[in-house]
Amino acid sequence: MPDLKQERAVQTRRRLLVAAAELFDQFGYEGTNVADIVKRAGLTLGALYFHYGNKQGVAEAVMNSQPQVIEPLLESEGLQHVVDITLVWAHRLQVDPLLRAGVRLAVEQRGHGMSDATSFNDWAAIMTEHLQIARDNGALRSGVDPEVVARFLVGACTGVQLYSQLVSDRADLMDRTCEMWQVLLPGIVSEEARADIVIDPARRGGE
Amino acid sequence: MPDLKQERAVQTRRRLLVAAAELFDQFGYEGTNVADIVKRAGLTLGALYFHYGNKQGVAEAVMNSQPQVIEPLLESEGLQHVVDITLVWAHRLQVDPLLRAGVRLAVEQRGHGMSDATSFNDWAAIMTEHLQIARDNGALRSGVDPEVVARFLVGACTGVQLYSQLVSDRADLMDRTCEMWQVLLPGIVSEEARADIVIDPARRGGE
Structure with missing residues:
Protein backbone atom coordinates (compact mmCIF):
# COMPACT_ATOMS: atom_id res chain seq x y z
CA MET A 1 0.00 0.00 0.00
CA PRO A 2 2.35 2.77 -1.20
CA ASP A 3 -0.36 5.44 -0.83
CA LEU A 4 -0.60 4.95 2.92
CA LYS A 5 3.17 5.26 3.24
CA GLN A 6 3.19 8.40 1.18
CA GLU A 7 0.32 9.83 3.20
CA ARG A 8 2.25 9.16 6.40
CA ALA A 9 5.30 10.97 5.01
CA VAL A 10 3.15 14.01 4.16
CA GLN A 11 1.75 14.00 7.70
CA THR A 12 5.21 13.71 9.23
CA ARG A 13 6.57 16.59 7.13
CA ARG A 14 3.57 18.67 8.07
CA ARG A 15 3.93 18.00 11.81
CA LEU A 16 7.61 18.95 11.70
CA LEU A 17 6.85 22.09 9.67
CA VAL A 18 4.14 23.33 12.04
CA ALA A 19 6.15 22.53 15.20
CA ALA A 20 9.19 24.32 13.76
CA ALA A 21 7.06 27.31 12.69
CA GLU A 22 5.55 27.70 16.17
CA LEU A 23 9.04 27.79 17.69
CA PHE A 24 10.62 30.01 14.99
CA ASP A 25 7.70 32.43 15.31
CA GLN A 26 8.19 32.74 19.05
CA PHE A 27 11.95 32.37 19.54
CA GLY A 28 13.48 33.13 16.13
CA TYR A 29 16.01 31.02 14.25
CA GLU A 30 18.86 31.20 16.78
CA GLY A 31 16.50 30.59 19.69
CA THR A 32 15.18 27.32 18.26
CA ASN A 33 17.01 23.99 18.09
CA VAL A 34 16.17 20.75 16.31
CA ALA A 35 15.68 18.85 19.58
CA ASP A 36 12.89 21.27 20.58
CA ILE A 37 11.27 20.92 17.15
CA VAL A 38 11.08 17.12 17.21
CA LYS A 39 9.97 17.10 20.83
CA ARG A 40 7.11 19.46 20.00
CA ALA A 41 6.21 17.41 16.93
CA GLY A 42 6.34 14.13 18.91
CA LEU A 43 8.84 12.73 16.40
CA THR A 44 12.50 11.72 16.29
CA LEU A 45 15.60 13.61 15.19
CA GLY A 46 15.96 10.93 12.50
CA ALA A 47 12.62 11.99 11.00
CA LEU A 48 13.70 15.65 10.86
CA TYR A 49 17.04 14.83 9.25
CA PHE A 50 15.39 12.44 6.80
CA HIS A 51 12.73 14.92 5.65
CA TYR A 52 14.53 18.28 5.91
CA GLY A 53 18.27 17.59 6.28
CA ASN A 54 18.88 20.06 9.12
CA LYS A 55 17.50 23.14 10.90
CA GLN A 56 18.18 25.37 7.91
CA GLY A 57 16.26 22.92 5.69
CA VAL A 58 13.16 23.15 7.92
CA ALA A 59 13.54 26.95 8.08
CA GLU A 60 13.63 27.18 4.28
CA ALA A 61 10.54 24.98 4.03
CA VAL A 62 8.74 27.25 6.53
CA MET A 63 9.76 30.41 4.63
CA ASN A 64 8.69 28.99 1.31
CA SER A 65 5.32 27.60 2.43
CA MET B 1 36.75 76.92 26.43
CA PRO B 2 33.53 74.96 26.54
CA ASP B 3 33.28 74.85 22.73
CA LEU B 4 36.43 72.78 22.39
CA LYS B 5 35.16 70.30 24.94
CA GLN B 6 31.83 70.05 23.16
CA GLU B 7 33.60 69.60 19.84
CA ARG B 8 35.65 66.75 21.31
CA ALA B 9 32.46 65.06 22.55
CA VAL B 10 30.94 65.28 19.07
CA GLN B 11 34.09 63.73 17.59
CA THR B 12 34.10 60.94 20.15
CA ARG B 13 30.45 60.13 19.55
CA ARG B 14 31.09 60.12 15.81
CA ARG B 15 34.10 57.79 16.06
CA LEU B 16 32.14 55.34 18.19
CA LEU B 17 29.17 55.51 15.82
CA VAL B 18 31.23 54.83 12.70
CA ALA B 19 33.28 52.05 14.31
CA ALA B 20 30.10 50.39 15.57
CA ALA B 21 28.43 50.76 12.17
CA GLU B 22 31.34 49.11 10.36
CA LEU B 23 31.13 46.12 12.70
CA PHE B 24 27.30 45.88 12.76
CA ASP B 25 27.27 46.10 8.95
CA GLN B 26 29.70 43.19 8.63
CA PHE B 27 28.89 40.97 11.62
CA GLY B 28 25.37 41.96 12.69
CA TYR B 29 24.22 42.85 16.18
CA GLU B 30 24.95 39.51 17.87
CA GLY B 31 28.34 39.23 16.17
CA THR B 32 29.57 42.57 17.52
CA ASN B 33 30.61 43.35 21.09
CA VAL B 34 31.41 46.63 22.82
CA ALA B 35 35.10 45.71 23.29
CA ASP B 36 35.52 45.39 19.49
CA ILE B 37 33.74 48.72 18.96
CA VAL B 38 35.97 50.72 21.31
CA LYS B 39 39.11 48.97 20.03
CA ARG B 40 38.22 49.91 16.47
CA ALA B 41 37.42 53.48 17.52
CA GLY B 42 40.65 53.76 19.52
CA LEU B 43 38.66 54.72 22.62
CA THR B 44 37.80 53.27 26.02
CA LEU B 45 34.79 51.30 27.23
CA GLY B 46 34.15 54.22 29.57
CA ALA B 47 33.66 56.53 26.58
CA LEU B 48 31.13 54.16 25.01
CA TYR B 49 29.15 53.75 28.23
CA PHE B 50 29.26 57.51 28.87
CA HIS B 51 28.01 58.49 25.41
CA TYR B 52 25.66 55.62 24.49
CA GLY B 53 24.93 53.66 27.69
CA ASN B 54 25.45 50.19 26.17
CA LYS B 55 25.56 48.22 22.89
CA GLN B 56 21.84 48.67 22.31
CA GLY B 57 22.27 52.44 22.76
CA VAL B 58 24.92 52.57 20.03
CA ALA B 59 22.81 50.34 17.81
CA GLU B 60 19.80 52.67 18.19
CA ALA B 61 22.00 55.68 17.36
CA VAL B 62 23.26 53.89 14.23
CA MET B 63 19.70 52.98 13.15
CA ASN B 64 18.43 56.48 13.69
CA SER B 65 21.28 58.32 11.96
Whole structure:
Protein backbone atom coordinates (compact mmCIF):
# COMPACT_ATOMS: atom_id res chain seq x y z
CA MET A 1 0.00 0.00 0.00
CA PRO A 2 2.35 2.77 -1.20
CA ASP A 3 -0.36 5.44 -0.83
CA LEU A 4 -0.60 4.95 2.92
CA LYS A 5 3.17 5.26 3.24
CA GLN A 6 3.19 8.40 1.18
CA GLU A 7 0.32 9.83 3.20
CA ARG A 8 2.25 9.16 6.40
CA ALA A 9 5.30 10.97 5.01
CA VAL A 10 3.15 14.01 4.16
CA GLN A 11 1.75 14.00 7.70
CA THR A 12 5.21 13.71 9.23
CA ARG A 13 6.57 16.59 7.13
CA ARG A 14 3.57 18.67 8.07
CA ARG A 15 3.93 18.00 11.81
CA LEU A 16 7.61 18.95 11.70
CA LEU A 17 6.85 22.09 9.67
CA VAL A 18 4.14 23.33 12.04
CA ALA A 19 6.15 22.53 15.20
CA ALA A 20 9.19 24.32 13.76
CA ALA A 21 7.06 27.31 12.69
CA GLU A 22 5.55 27.70 16.17
CA LEU A 23 9.04 27.79 17.69
CA PHE A 24 10.62 30.01 14.99
CA ASP A 25 7.70 32.43 15.31
CA GLN A 26 8.19 32.74 19.05
CA PHE A 27 11.95 32.37 19.54
CA GLY A 28 13.48 33.13 16.13
CA TYR A 29 16.01 31.02 14.25
CA GLU A 30 18.86 31.20 16.78
CA GLY A 31 16.50 30.59 19.69
CA THR A 32 15.18 27.32 18.26
CA ASN A 33 17.01 23.99 18.09
CA VAL A 34 16.17 20.75 16.31
CA ALA A 35 15.68 18.85 19.58
CA ASP A 36 12.89 21.27 20.58
CA ILE A 37 11.27 20.92 17.15
CA VAL A 38 11.08 17.12 17.21
CA LYS A 39 9.97 17.10 20.83
CA ARG A 40 7.11 19.46 20.00
CA ALA A 41 6.21 17.41 16.93
CA GLY A 42 6.34 14.13 18.91
CA LEU A 43 8.84 12.73 16.40
CA THR A 44 12.50 11.72 16.29
CA LEU A 45 15.60 13.61 15.19
CA GLY A 46 15.96 10.93 12.50
CA ALA A 47 12.62 11.99 11.00
CA LEU A 48 13.70 15.65 10.86
CA TYR A 49 17.04 14.83 9.25
CA PHE A 50 15.39 12.44 6.80
CA HIS A 51 12.73 14.92 5.65
CA TYR A 52 14.53 18.28 5.91
CA GLY A 53 18.27 17.59 6.28
CA ASN A 54 18.88 20.06 9.12
CA LYS A 55 17.50 23.14 10.90
CA GLN A 56 18.18 25.37 7.91
CA GLY A 57 16.26 22.92 5.69
CA VAL A 58 13.16 23.15 7.92
CA ALA A 59 13.54 26.95 8.08
CA GLU A 60 13.63 27.18 4.28
CA ALA A 61 10.54 24.98 4.03
CA VAL A 62 8.74 27.25 6.53
CA MET A 63 9.76 30.41 4.63
CA ASN A 64 8.69 28.99 1.31
CA SER A 65 5.32 27.60 2.43
CA GLN A 66 3.67 31.06 2.35
CA PRO A 67 1.81 30.66 -0.96
CA GLN A 68 0.49 27.23 0.15
CA VAL A 69 -0.96 28.92 3.25
CA ILE A 70 -2.69 31.71 1.32
CA GLU A 71 -3.52 30.57 -2.19
CA PRO A 72 -6.04 27.81 -1.29
CA LEU A 73 -8.10 30.45 0.55
CA LEU A 74 -8.66 32.58 -2.57
CA GLU A 75 -11.23 32.29 -5.33
CA SER A 76 -10.77 35.54 -7.25
CA GLU A 77 -8.57 36.09 -10.29
CA GLY A 78 -6.77 38.93 -12.03
CA LEU A 79 -6.14 42.17 -10.13
CA GLN A 80 -8.71 41.27 -7.45
CA HIS A 81 -6.69 38.11 -6.76
CA VAL A 82 -3.56 40.20 -6.18
CA VAL A 83 -5.47 42.51 -3.84
CA ASP A 84 -6.92 39.49 -2.01
CA ILE A 85 -3.46 37.92 -1.51
CA THR A 86 -2.34 41.06 0.32
CA LEU A 87 -5.49 41.33 2.45
CA VAL A 88 -5.52 37.65 3.47
CA TRP A 89 -1.74 37.76 4.07
CA ALA A 90 -2.14 40.88 6.26
CA HIS A 91 -4.84 39.19 8.33
CA ARG A 92 -3.27 35.77 8.66
CA LEU A 93 0.05 37.29 9.71
CA GLN A 94 -1.74 38.06 12.95
CA VAL A 95 -3.07 34.56 13.55
CA ASP A 96 -1.16 31.87 11.60
CA PRO A 97 2.18 30.71 13.15
CA LEU A 98 3.32 29.08 9.88
CA LEU A 99 2.92 32.35 7.97
CA ARG A 100 4.30 34.48 10.82
CA ALA A 101 7.39 32.30 11.10
CA GLY A 102 7.82 32.24 7.33
CA VAL A 103 7.83 36.03 7.11
CA ARG A 104 10.01 36.43 10.20
CA LEU A 105 12.61 34.02 8.80
CA ALA A 106 12.48 35.60 5.33
CA VAL A 107 13.16 39.05 6.82
CA GLU A 108 15.80 38.03 9.37
CA GLN A 109 17.50 35.25 7.37
CA ARG A 110 20.66 37.20 6.50
CA GLY A 111 21.44 37.56 10.20
CA HIS A 112 21.58 33.76 10.30
CA GLY A 113 23.71 33.32 7.19
CA MET A 114 20.82 32.37 4.87
CA SER A 115 20.00 34.05 1.58
CA ASP A 116 16.97 32.43 -0.01
CA ALA A 117 14.71 34.61 -2.19
CA THR A 118 12.38 31.73 -3.13
CA SER A 119 9.37 33.00 -1.17
CA PHE A 120 9.76 36.49 -2.69
CA ASN A 121 10.17 35.12 -6.23
CA ASP A 122 7.25 32.70 -5.83
CA TRP A 123 4.93 35.52 -4.74
CA ALA A 124 6.16 37.71 -7.60
CA ALA A 125 5.44 34.92 -10.10
CA ILE A 126 1.91 34.39 -8.77
CA MET A 127 1.17 38.13 -8.82
CA THR A 128 2.66 38.53 -12.30
CA GLU A 129 0.38 35.78 -13.61
CA HIS A 130 -2.73 37.45 -12.21
CA LEU A 131 -1.66 40.92 -13.34
CA GLN A 132 -1.22 39.50 -16.84
CA ILE A 133 -4.80 38.24 -16.68
CA ALA A 134 -5.83 41.74 -15.58
CA ARG A 135 -3.93 43.31 -18.47
CA ASP A 136 -5.46 40.88 -20.97
CA ASN A 137 -8.90 41.84 -19.62
CA GLY A 138 -8.12 45.53 -20.10
CA ALA A 139 -8.12 46.18 -16.36
CA LEU A 140 -4.66 47.82 -16.29
CA ARG A 141 -3.73 51.30 -17.46
CA SER A 142 -1.78 51.24 -20.68
CA GLY A 143 1.96 50.94 -20.16
CA VAL A 144 1.65 49.15 -16.80
CA ASP A 145 4.06 46.18 -16.75
CA PRO A 146 2.68 43.21 -14.75
CA GLU A 147 6.15 41.92 -13.85
CA VAL A 148 7.37 45.33 -12.62
CA VAL A 149 4.25 45.87 -10.52
CA ALA A 150 4.43 42.35 -9.06
CA ARG A 151 8.12 42.69 -8.15
CA PHE A 152 7.41 46.02 -6.48
CA LEU A 153 4.36 44.74 -4.61
CA VAL A 154 6.28 41.84 -3.05
CA GLY A 155 8.93 44.20 -1.72
CA ALA A 156 6.36 46.78 -0.63
CA CYS A 157 4.24 44.29 1.33
CA THR A 158 7.34 42.93 3.07
CA GLY A 159 8.35 46.39 4.24
CA VAL A 160 4.85 47.55 5.14
CA GLN A 161 4.36 44.59 7.50
CA LEU A 162 7.78 45.25 9.04
CA TYR A 163 6.95 48.89 9.72
CA SER A 164 3.52 47.91 11.06
CA GLN A 165 5.08 45.31 13.34
CA LEU A 166 7.40 47.90 14.89
CA VAL A 167 4.71 50.49 15.57
CA SER A 168 1.70 48.32 16.43
CA ASP A 169 2.71 44.63 16.53
CA ARG A 170 0.80 44.44 13.20
CA ALA A 171 -2.50 45.65 14.71
CA ASP A 172 -2.63 48.34 11.98
CA LEU A 173 -1.38 46.10 9.16
CA MET A 174 -4.80 45.71 7.53
CA ASP A 175 -5.28 49.50 7.53
CA ARG A 176 -1.83 49.99 6.06
CA THR A 177 -2.50 47.38 3.38
CA CYS A 178 -5.72 49.15 2.38
CA GLU A 179 -3.78 52.45 2.33
CA MET A 180 -1.22 50.83 0.03
CA TRP A 181 -3.94 50.08 -2.49
CA GLN A 182 -5.40 53.56 -2.08
CA VAL A 183 -1.97 54.89 -3.17
CA LEU A 184 -1.32 52.30 -5.89
CA LEU A 185 -4.65 51.69 -7.61
CA PRO A 186 -5.07 55.04 -9.43
CA GLY A 187 -1.73 54.50 -11.17
CA ILE A 188 -2.33 50.86 -12.07
CA VAL A 189 -5.97 50.23 -12.89
CA SER A 190 -7.86 51.47 -15.94
CA GLU A 191 -10.79 53.86 -15.46
CA GLU A 192 -13.30 51.23 -16.61
CA ALA A 193 -12.05 48.53 -14.24
CA ARG A 194 -11.65 50.79 -11.20
CA ALA A 195 -15.17 50.27 -9.85
CA ASP A 196 -14.81 46.48 -9.98
CA ILE A 197 -11.86 46.27 -7.60
CA VAL A 198 -12.84 45.84 -3.96
CA ILE A 199 -10.39 46.97 -1.26
CA ASP A 200 -12.14 45.77 1.88
CA PRO A 201 -10.76 44.18 5.05
CA ALA A 202 -13.77 41.83 4.95
CA ARG A 203 -12.12 40.02 2.00
CA ARG A 204 -9.53 38.69 4.44
CA GLY A 205 -11.73 35.62 4.93
CA GLY A 206 -12.83 33.68 8.03
CA GLU A 207 -11.12 33.09 11.38
CA MET B 1 36.75 76.92 26.43
CA PRO B 2 33.53 74.96 26.54
CA ASP B 3 33.28 74.85 22.73
CA LEU B 4 36.43 72.78 22.39
CA LYS B 5 35.16 70.30 24.94
CA GLN B 6 31.83 70.05 23.16
CA GLU B 7 33.60 69.60 19.84
CA ARG B 8 35.65 66.75 21.31
CA ALA B 9 32.46 65.06 22.55
CA VAL B 10 30.94 65.28 19.07
CA GLN B 11 34.09 63.73 17.59
CA THR B 12 34.10 60.94 20.15
CA ARG B 13 30.45 60.13 19.55
CA ARG B 14 31.09 60.12 15.81
CA ARG B 15 34.10 57.79 16.06
CA LEU B 16 32.14 55.34 18.19
CA LEU B 17 29.17 55.51 15.82
CA VAL B 18 31.23 54.83 12.70
CA ALA B 19 33.28 52.05 14.31
CA ALA B 20 30.10 50.39 15.57
CA ALA B 21 28.43 50.76 12.17
CA GLU B 22 31.34 49.11 10.36
CA LEU B 23 31.13 46.12 12.70
CA PHE B 24 27.30 45.88 12.76
CA ASP B 25 27.27 46.10 8.95
CA GLN B 26 29.70 43.19 8.63
CA PHE B 27 28.89 40.97 11.62
CA GLY B 28 25.37 41.96 12.69
CA TYR B 29 24.22 42.85 16.18
CA GLU B 30 24.95 39.51 17.87
CA GLY B 31 28.34 39.23 16.17
CA THR B 32 29.57 42.57 17.52
CA ASN B 33 30.61 43.35 21.09
CA VAL B 34 31.41 46.63 22.82
CA ALA B 35 35.10 45.71 23.29
CA ASP B 36 35.52 45.39 19.49
CA ILE B 37 33.74 48.72 18.96
CA VAL B 38 35.97 50.72 21.31
CA LYS B 39 39.11 48.97 20.03
CA ARG B 40 38.22 49.91 16.47
CA ALA B 41 37.42 53.48 17.52
CA GLY B 42 40.65 53.76 19.52
CA LEU B 43 38.66 54.72 22.62
CA THR B 44 37.80 53.27 26.02
CA LEU B 45 34.79 51.30 27.23
CA GLY B 46 34.15 54.22 29.57
CA ALA B 47 33.66 56.53 26.58
CA LEU B 48 31.13 54.16 25.01
CA TYR B 49 29.15 53.75 28.23
CA PHE B 50 29.26 57.51 28.87
CA HIS B 51 28.01 58.49 25.41
CA TYR B 52 25.66 55.62 24.49
CA GLY B 53 24.93 53.66 27.69
CA ASN B 54 25.45 50.19 26.17
CA LYS B 55 25.56 48.22 22.89
CA GLN B 56 21.84 48.67 22.31
CA GLY B 57 22.27 52.44 22.76
CA VAL B 58 24.92 52.57 20.03
CA ALA B 59 22.81 50.34 17.81
CA GLU B 60 19.80 52.67 18.19
CA ALA B 61 22.00 55.68 17.36
CA VAL B 62 23.26 53.89 14.23
CA MET B 63 19.70 52.98 13.15
CA ASN B 64 18.43 56.48 13.69
CA SER B 65 21.28 58.32 11.96
CA GLN B 66 19.90 57.56 8.48
CA PRO B 67 18.35 60.97 7.77
CA GLN B 68 21.56 62.72 8.91
CA VAL B 69 23.47 60.64 6.34
CA ILE B 70 21.13 61.46 3.46
CA GLU B 71 19.45 64.82 4.02
CA PRO B 72 22.61 67.03 3.85
CA LEU B 73 23.27 65.61 0.36
CA LEU B 74 19.96 66.90 -1.06
CA GLU B 75 19.03 70.31 -2.42
CA SER B 76 15.62 69.68 -4.01
CA GLU B 77 12.23 70.16 -2.36
CA GLY B 78 8.70 68.86 -2.66
CA LEU B 79 8.06 65.61 -4.55
CA GLN B 80 11.49 65.75 -6.19
CA HIS B 81 13.02 65.76 -2.70
CA VAL B 82 11.13 62.58 -1.83
CA VAL B 83 12.29 60.94 -5.07
CA ASP B 84 15.87 62.06 -4.39
CA ILE B 85 15.83 60.61 -0.85
CA THR B 86 15.04 57.20 -2.32
CA LEU B 87 17.64 57.42 -5.10
CA VAL B 88 20.46 58.62 -2.83
CA TRP B 89 19.46 56.06 -0.18
CA ALA B 90 19.49 53.26 -2.80
CA HIS B 91 22.95 54.27 -3.96
CA ARG B 92 24.54 54.93 -0.57
CA LEU B 93 23.23 51.59 0.77
CA GLN B 94 25.89 50.06 -1.48
CA VAL B 95 28.79 52.21 -0.23
CA ASP B 96 28.13 53.77 3.20
CA PRO B 97 28.67 51.47 6.24
CA LEU B 98 26.72 53.79 8.57
CA LEU B 99 23.63 53.63 6.35
CA ARG B 100 24.05 49.90 5.64
CA ALA B 101 24.34 49.11 9.34
CA GLY B 102 21.41 51.38 10.14
CA VAL B 103 19.13 49.58 7.70
CA ARG B 104 20.38 46.13 8.68
CA LEU B 105 19.73 46.82 12.37
CA ALA B 106 16.33 48.37 11.66
CA VAL B 107 15.26 45.27 9.72
CA GLU B 108 16.76 42.63 12.03
CA GLN B 109 16.20 44.39 15.37
CA ARG B 110 13.30 42.24 16.57
CA GLY B 111 15.57 39.18 16.43
CA HIS B 112 17.72 40.96 19.03
CA GLY B 113 14.87 42.02 21.30
CA MET B 114 14.71 45.63 20.05
CA SER B 115 11.63 47.40 18.75
CA ASP B 116 12.47 50.98 17.76
CA ALA B 117 10.48 52.56 14.92
CA THR B 118 12.22 55.95 15.20
CA SER B 119 14.08 55.70 11.88
CA PHE B 120 10.86 54.72 10.08
CA ASN B 121 8.86 57.50 11.71
CA ASP B 122 11.59 60.10 11.07
CA TRP B 123 11.66 59.26 7.37
CA ALA B 124 7.87 59.33 7.22
CA ALA B 125 7.84 62.80 8.82
CA ILE B 126 10.43 64.17 6.36
CA MET B 127 8.58 62.72 3.37
CA THR B 128 5.23 63.97 4.66
CA GLU B 129 6.62 67.50 4.95
CA HIS B 130 7.87 67.48 1.35
CA LEU B 131 4.71 65.86 0.01
CA GLN B 132 2.74 68.64 1.71
CA ILE B 133 4.89 71.17 -0.16
CA ALA B 134 4.15 69.25 -3.36
CA ARG B 135 0.41 69.29 -2.60
CA ASP B 136 0.48 73.02 -1.84
CA ASN B 137 2.24 73.55 -5.19
CA GLY B 138 -0.48 71.59 -6.99
CA ALA B 139 1.94 68.77 -7.85
CA LEU B 140 -0.22 65.98 -6.39
CA ARG B 141 -3.37 64.48 -7.86
CA SER B 142 -6.44 65.54 -5.97
CA GLY B 143 -7.27 63.25 -3.06
CA VAL B 144 -3.67 62.12 -2.53
CA ASP B 145 -2.87 62.24 1.21
CA PRO B 146 0.79 63.21 1.90
CA GLU B 147 0.88 61.32 5.19
CA VAL B 148 -0.55 58.11 3.71
CA VAL B 149 1.87 58.20 0.77
CA ALA B 150 4.85 58.93 3.04
CA ARG B 151 3.97 56.10 5.44
CA PHE B 152 3.60 53.70 2.52
CA LEU B 153 6.85 54.82 0.86
CA VAL B 154 8.91 54.20 4.00
CA GLY B 155 7.62 50.64 4.25
CA ALA B 156 7.91 50.06 0.51
CA CYS B 157 11.55 51.22 0.32
CA THR B 158 12.44 49.02 3.31
CA GLY B 159 11.02 45.94 1.62
CA VAL B 160 12.33 46.74 -1.86
CA GLN B 161 15.93 46.95 -0.56
CA LEU B 162 15.43 43.69 1.37
CA TYR B 163 14.21 41.85 -1.75
CA SER B 164 17.03 43.39 -3.80
CA GLN B 165 19.60 42.34 -1.23
CA LEU B 166 18.44 38.72 -1.39
CA VAL B 167 18.49 38.46 -5.19
CA SER B 168 21.46 40.66 -6.09
CA ASP B 169 23.22 41.90 -2.93
CA ARG B 170 21.56 45.25 -3.81
CA ALA B 171 23.22 45.51 -7.24
CA ASP B 172 19.75 46.00 -8.77
CA LEU B 173 18.42 48.29 -6.02
CA MET B 174 18.71 51.47 -8.09
CA ASP B 175 16.77 49.82 -10.95
CA ARG B 176 14.12 48.60 -8.52
CA THR B 177 13.83 52.07 -6.98
CA CYS B 178 13.29 53.63 -10.41
CA GLU B 179 10.71 50.90 -11.13
CA MET B 180 8.96 51.81 -7.88
CA TRP B 181 8.49 55.38 -9.09
CA GLN B 182 7.40 54.15 -12.52
CA VAL B 183 4.59 52.28 -10.71
CA LEU B 184 3.77 55.02 -8.19
CA LEU B 185 4.06 58.32 -10.03
CA PRO B 186 1.01 58.06 -12.32
CA GLY B 187 -1.24 57.60 -9.27
CA ILE B 188 0.36 60.35 -7.21
CA VAL B 189 1.45 63.25 -9.37
CA SER B 190 -0.81 65.70 -11.22
CA GLU B 191 -0.70 65.82 -15.04
CA GLU B 192 0.84 69.30 -15.03
CA ALA B 193 3.65 68.42 -12.63
CA ARG B 194 4.49 65.05 -14.18
CA ALA B 195 7.08 66.40 -16.62
CA ASP B 196 8.99 68.21 -13.85
CA ILE B 197 9.77 65.09 -11.82
CA VAL B 198 13.07 63.45 -12.73
CA ILE B 199 13.54 59.74 -11.98
CA ASP B 200 17.18 59.25 -12.91
CA PRO B 201 19.94 57.20 -11.20
CA ALA B 202 22.28 60.15 -11.89
CA ARG B 203 20.48 62.07 -9.11
CA ARG B 204 22.08 59.71 -6.60
CA GLY B 205 24.97 62.19 -6.32
CA GLY B 206 28.76 61.76 -6.22
CA GLU B 207 30.96 58.85 -5.03
